[in-house]
Amino acid sequence: MMKYIFGLLIILGLAAAGWLYNLYDEIKHDIDVVVNYTPKQSTQFFDRNGKVIANTFKDENREYVKYDDIPARIIEGLVAIEDTQFFEHHGINPDAISRAIIKDIKAGGFVEGASTLTQQLIKMLILTREKKLLRKVKEALLAIRLETVLTKEEILERYLNHVYFGHGYYGIKTAAKGYFNKDLYELSLKEMAILVGLPRAPSFYDPTRNLKISLARANQVITRLNTLGWINKEQYESSMKETPVIYNQSLTKNLAPYAVDYAISLLSNDIPDILYGGYKVYLTIDLDAQEIAQNSLKDAYEEALKRDLDFRKRENKPNDDSYVKELNGALVSMENNSGKILALCGGIDYNQSMFNRAFQSKRQAGSSIKPFLYQVALDNGYNPASQLIDISRTYNYTVGGVEKKWQPKNYGGKFEGIVSLKESLTDSRNLSTLNLVTDVGIDTVIKGLNNYGFKDIPNNLSITLGSMSVSLIDYSEAYSMFSNAGTQVKPYIIEQIVNQSGNTVTFGPQTKEIDKPEQIYLMTTILNNVVNNGTGKNAQVPGIEIAGKTGTTNDNIDGWFCGYSPSIQTIIWFGNDNNTPMRRTETGGRIAGPAFSNFYKKYMEIHPEIPRTFVMPSNVYTSNINGRDELYTDMSPLPDVEFQAEPQNSGQEVLDF
Structure with missing residues (x-):
């Protein structure tokens, strides 16, 4: 009897493997969207002194930032709260998946996910957010495939530039300027913690709407960093006490709309994506x-x-x-x-x-x-x-x-x-x-x-x-x-x-x-x-x-x-x-x-x-006529x-x- 059961399991295993292979073969090229990532980016207009006049965009207000320009503390905070083993796994985290399956079985449905940052990126760029088994299988297969093509740093760069941070801000650089009026390198640890805590539920954690909840989420990030030993006691205590100044603003505010409209009218025929192509346009105006x-x-x-x-x-x-x-x-x-x-x-x-x-x-x-x-x-x-x-x-x-x-x-x-x-x-x-x-x-x-x-x-x-x-x-x-x-x-x-x-x-x-x-x-x-x-x-x-x-x-x-x-x-x-x-x-x-x-x-x-x-x-030349100095030239002689x-x-x- 055991022999037949074992044989059946082998057949089922081979069938499952075949199904997974066919499914993988069918979807493997979907990651091209992630590999050749070309997000919509806000175009920025500057005046002659380098002051930002306006950000223009289509659907998504995003200013792109390279990985090397992202502070290490932001990376640490994100990994600590979202995917601690990010730099060790190969796209999926088997331990997290096991824990999630047990909780889902007990609850009789999907109550906890086990998505790595790689899987989250796949979900954002390729797949839907619906909680179905087939989607989760595709997500895992694509995540494994993606990690054979991109480095960890490239995955994080795409993630932090693509993810939505609430309040109309896409990408972490845009969010930093929007919420804090700062560039990334100017952020405090608490401000970084607020930002990396937002992608889980950007509207709910939006500090302009729910500051207390947003600060509580940021404190979770800081506590996790301390638990992992990635920050010291002094950094932990000072950050927990900090309450940053939050700005409730729209980065799309146009300080010189008539001037920007004129510039756009001159560029739109030759550069059709001028509004959302990530250009930096330097104007002559003051x-x-x-x-x-x-x-x-x-x-x-x-x-x-x-x-x-x-x-x-x-x-x-x-x-x-x-x-x-x-x-x-x-x-x-x-x-x-x-x-x-x-x-x-x-x-x-x-x-x-x-x-x-x-x-x-x-x-x-x-x-x-x-x-x-x-x-x-x-x-x-x-x-x-x-x-x-x-x-x-x-x-x-x-x-x-x-x-x-x-x-x-x-x-x-x-x-x-x-x-x-x-x-x-x-x-x-x-x-x-x-x-x-x-x-x-x-x-x-x-x-x-x-x-x-x-x-x-x-x-x-x-x-x-x-x-x-x-x-x-x-x-x-x-x-x-x-x-x-x-x-x-x-x-x-x-x-x-x-x-x-x-x-x-x-x-x-x-x-x-x-x-x-x-x-x-x-x-x-x-x-x-x-x-x-x-x-x-x-x-x-x-x-x-x-x-x-x-x-x-x-x-x-x-x-x-x-x-x-x-x-x-x-x-x-x-x-x-x-x-x-x-x-x-x-x-x-x-x-x-x-x-x-x-x-x-x-x-x-x-x-x-x-x-x-x-x-x-x-x-x-000058000549005095009737007591008045009159000007003249060779072409315009005096009468x-x-x-x-x-x-x-x-x-x-x-x-x-």
């Missing part, structure tokens, strides 16, 4: 400057709302919530000589509107376009002292067989008769600008605007009033010909990208020579006068020279200030998102000028070293006729075009 810029925009916005409210109170008019909802602004500030963007704000409040007006919106330029028109004139022989005619003209034209008239006016309705080119631009006079463009020739002016990089330019005199639409990014590039002494620089926000392998792509300035420095300096002196004595007075900044131009479109739909110091250029826009008019008094100088001024005042407090004065090129401008309030010319 977080301090970004905060100042955002606050400056918001302050100007709130002042505009206050003016509107005061106006309605005076006029006994009801409040208009639509004005509050529609009014918005944007700002782009960059280094003159490099194009590195210091600050980019695409709106007043990202939480209220994610639409990025810095690059997604195009608005009419208004009078802020005039410096480009006047630069064409300067390069065609005009001089800041040249005389311009500031009188009204009526333009007759035909559209679809219907005759129409256009009668442009100066802001305020008055005209001066004769003004200098410098005075005309200083006061942003429309009529003298129209006459200047007419005299220079509209074809010549359009050719110049094309050279400056403008596109879709209307082939008529409406260009003198800034009828073309531009984005702040494109306008920043165009204006850099003034701030950078004749050489345009392309604004850029991405300094460097580093992938998981450490490969680096670096970006740098892109430049285009447009004009001569001496010609641009003539314009800079005029634009400096705009700020000191003209429409840009609200943009003045004590202690530093500023050059710039205001811009207000028809019916006050758009308000601009485009200006620069000797080292930094800033373009600011305000308007209603639905293209309705702002209040009549909200000109570019009134609403955008103060935002510009405040930005520079605050920026100079943290960067007092920035240059304060514009430097005159050697081939710019032959000296004049005294006399205000005139009559006179009109009719032109057909």
Whole structure:
């Protein structure tokens, strides 16, 4: 009888062995997922000073860490509490399995597991968590197989990077920064114990929710380390008493969302996994400057709302919530000589509107376009002292067989008769600008605007009033010909990208020579006068020279200030998102000028070293005319006729075009 039983056992054993072999042969390649481990990793964005701006990810917020950068105490704590014989077994622990089987039989079901760290890794990456015998057999077979392919250190590296630590943190490096605001090497023993105790039940042991329970779990880890003799009595006692500071935060908090969104828009086509591919993206922005810029925009916005409210109170008019909802602004500030963007704000409040007006919106330029028109004139022989005619003209034209008239006016309705080119631009006079463009020739002016990089330019005199639409990014590039002494620089926000392998792509300035420095300096002196004595007075900044131009479109739909110091250029826009008019008094100088001024005042407090004065090129000359120093160059000689401008309030010319 025993012979038959023994034979039956042999047959059953061989059948079981065959079944196990077939099962192993079927699943053995499943470990490729673990061997070739490529987890989703958070992409990190940094500012120019190395400060973290944002973490972006898809599903799992994870920052990867190599085994050699994981403190030994973390490894010891994990092994002590989860798998003491980890470095001795070959994937499974027979003693633990035996103990678990006995307890399960007594309980009549699965009540205790015996999974090693290797098995836990298999379960996380390959198998389900359901408690079935087949799954446990597969887990054991794969664990044994995995330990023939990977070293113990490689298994631990994958485990500690993949496991969930609660609170949205995947991987131990992310958890350390999230719970303690520390890198791994800065953690205390108690903090390490809290972390290694979390994977068993991350939500239950989450210290932001259940601190007492989390500390109790950590004390179990410390006690186990002491029992094993892996820490001494002093370490044990001091760690048991410690209660670390816990931070309840989201590491995904974006400190400069408009800037990060712009960077992502530039990268997403070429790097589809930019959000979760574990990249390190170093931006040109300065977080301090970004905060100042955002606050400056918001302050100007709130002042505009206050003016509107005061106006309605005076006029006994009801409040208009639509004005509050529609009014918005944007700002782009960059280094003159490099194009590195210091600050980019695409709106007043990202939480209220994610639409990025810095690059997604195009608005009419208004009078802020005039410096480009006047630069064409300067390069065609005009001089800041040249005389311009500031009188009204009526333009007759035909559209679809219907005759129409256009009668442009100066802001305020008055005209001066004769003004200098410098005075005309200083006061942003429309009529003298129209006459200047007419005299220079509209074809010549359009050719110049094309050279400056403008596109879709209307082939008529409406260009003198800034009828073309531009984005702040494109306008920043165009204006850099003034701030950078004749050489345009392309604004850029991405300094460097580093992938998981450490490969680096670096970006740098892109430049285009447009004009001569001496010609641009003539314009800079005029634009400096705009700020000191003209429409840009609200943009003045004590202690530093500023050059710039205001811009207000028809019916006050758009308000601009485009200006620069000797080292930094800033373009600011305000308007209603639905293209309705702002209040009549909200000109570019009134609403955008103060935002510009405040930005520079605050920026100079943290960067007092920035240059304060514009430097005159050697081939710019000075001559005294009628008691005034006038500048000139070889290309822009002084006018032959000296004049005294006399205000005139009559006179009109009719032109057909």
